[in-house]
Amino acid sequence: MMRRWIAAAALALFANGCGGADGDGQSMQGGRDSAADGSSRGMSGMQGMGSMESMDRGPGASASESAGVRLDRRAAERLGITFARAAMRPVGRGARVVGTLTYAEPRREYVNARVMGWVEELYADFAGKPVRKGQPLLALYAPELVSAQEEYLTARRLGDSSLAAAARRRLQLWDVPEDQLVALERGGTAQRRIVLHAPRSGEIAEKMVTQGQAVQAGDNLFLIADPSTLWVDLAVFEADARMLKVGMPVTVRVDALPGRTYQGRVTFIHPTVDEKTRTLTARVEIANRDGRLRPGMFATAELQPAATKRLSIPLTSVLPTGTENLVFVNRGDGQFVPREVQVGARGDSLVEIVDGLKPGDEVVASATYLLDSESNLASAMQGLMLQMGMGLDMGGMDMGGQGSGGAAGQTGKQRDMKGMKMEGEDGR
Helix, strand or coil: CHHHHHHHHHHHHHHHHHCCCCCCCHHHHHHHHHHHHHHHHHHHCCCCECCHHHCCCCCCCCHHHHCCEEECHHHHHHCCCCEEECEEEEECCCEEEEEEEEECHHHEEEEECCCCEEEEEECCCCCCCEECCCCEEEEEECHHHHHHHHHHHHHHHHCCHHHHHHHHHHHHHCCCCHHHHHHHHHHCCCCCEEEEECCCCEEEEEECCCCCCEECCCCEEEEEECCCEEEEEEEEEHHHHHHCCCCCEEEEEECCCCCCEEEEEEEEEEEEECCCCCEEEEEEEEECCCCCCCCCCEEEEEECCCCEEEEEEEHHHCEECCCCEEEEEECCCCEEEEEEEEEEEECCCEEEEEECCCCCCEEECCCHHHHHHHHHHHHHHHHHHHHHCCCCCCCCCCCCCCCCCCCCCCCCCCCCCCCCCCCCCCCC
16 A cells, blocks of 8 residues: 555656646546645554654644654553553563682682702692691702801800801791700701791692702792682673672572582672673682582572662563664654653663653553554655655644645646556555
């Protein structure tokens, strides 16, 4: 029907352009009336949508209001169109992010050599070995340490308390344990080796020494880490970064342990965004009481921020066009007009409206694409009428002052379109 109507309108435009033709114009007027009636019948046939007769456009109406759609509530319900009102509701949406388990940095400690020497006995002989605080790690032969012990014993024999105190202090700075100093004072003989002990309980996270190896002062020999508390470094996308807050609860799941959940809290948010992944790192601390969690495991976490009340509507009410967001708002007379809105935070089923609506406004909550198509069709038809200057009487639609006689400057006589039979018209 629309194609036939457009074809008739194009022919009418051609006839208007010719001007000054033969005929009294009565045949053309009849053709226009017939085309307009056919278009009106086609629009009114769409179930649930108002006909063109109901879309009155006064001289002061805006473009968006002229493109409104009148909805019959019962017919709209059959089409699946629902309605909602803008109101203050809690808007909050959780996010699912991924991360990796690591040792907690405050629970890691290096063991290093304070003097040059050679490893004569290695007790912690493989990485991952559990150790307790004070447990022997290795025995180190250090010539400098032997000389310092002899100096201390000589100062004690001479009775020089100040020199003896200085020599003893130097042994302590070289990390000689107190029990070895007591044994040195009792035995009176310098010990050839110094035994290094674990400074804390945990496991050997890194081992950088082997049996018989020569080490230099300052070399790291072991890294001991306590796995009883682990960190989860979460990669949070920029869009979800604003929900992060220090102290917010997080539920962590590990793929290696299905069905197990671990509760933790965000303890730190990295101040910068990774330029390659465009993610922000958030740190969560969780307890590993049973020891089944291991560093390097892949984890997923659910962020659940506290929801705050904001002016919101259903998420399905917003119609994104690519450059703007539209909603269909009840103008007050049952006619719904498209209106641009500014959206904010998005929840699972609600979206915040920053600008464009006020509490109590009724909007279409579903099937907005159907209304958008109807609204665009009505706007296109009105624009075509105005551009052509046909002055059709569309069932009460005021065309802004144009009369039924056609465009300004058009002569009273129009080209007779005899012989062109239009489908749907009565035979002439």
